[in-house]
Amino acid sequence: MAITLNDLKIGHTIRAPRMLLIGVEKIGKTSFATGTAFDDDGAISDTGLNSPVVIPCKGEEGADGMKVPVFPTCASYNDVLDCIGALFSEDHVHKTAVLDSASALGPIVNDDVCTEFQVDNVRKVPGFRTGEAAVLNRWRNILNGLDSLRNEKNMASIIIGHTKIKKHKNPDGDDYDTYDIDLEHTDVAELLKRWADVILFCNTKVVVKKDGEDAKFAKAKRRGIDATGGRRFLYTQKRPTHPGGGRGPYGQLPYELPLNWTEFENAVARAME
DSSP states (O other), X not given: OOOOGGGOOOSOOOOOOEEEEEXXXXXXXXXXXXXXXXXXXXXXXXXXXXXXXEEEBTTOOTTTTSSSOBOXXXXXXXXXXXXXXXXXXXXOOOOEEEEXXXXXXXXXXXXXXXXXXXXXXGGGSSSTTHHHHHHHHHHHHHHHHHHHHHHHHOOEEEEEEOEEEEEEOOTTSOOEEEEEEOOSOHHHHHHHHHHOSEEEEEEOOEEEEEESTTTTSTTSEEEEEETTSSOOEEEOSOBTTBOOEESGGGGGSOSEEESOHHHHHXXXXXXXX
């Protein structure tokens, strides 16, 4: 393809978003990703608002019982590619591909590499980091497939991820703990973060209370308490304790939102204005 200066463009293009949704266990990640809205009492008022189709990976049954389209559970890397391929090649009305989840897909991708090279661990593949490179290439293929759905079908993508707590090496001071996506390979985690147009983090609000007669002292027992009575929140910006952030209008969202698709959709609409 020959490119000239006549191909330059000036303007703002709104495209279907690529989203990375990270959250603690059982917080409601799949519910949110499948366009679920809640009423003031916390009961589900609607679902499927983003016209989703779920690609579930082995070990994830988060979409069971939800009134949304779900592919058969993917037990292999090729199963995931087949689901993406079907969405690309066949006519449908789905507008959002939900991959549930990256954390469950990680071991599946590792197993595919091990099968190819006939080893029992990715790090045993002959050659310096050859196994890790093969894992990364498979993840790139999956992301390229989701990008094809975006470019040709105008479909959004939401990749769900579980969390782990890791030590952040702070070059400006003491190290500290932070939430991160639960993936074995750091380079895969960073690939997903770079790919995403918006990174969202889900959690509750917890306060720590000291118990007992020694409450004023360092040895006092501490326990976490839900400070909001079960309310769940969506955080859109990066903080030292968790990932987040977005490009364009997704970088202009309020830091904190209810974990509710309608609230998120309305916030995006306001940001785009």
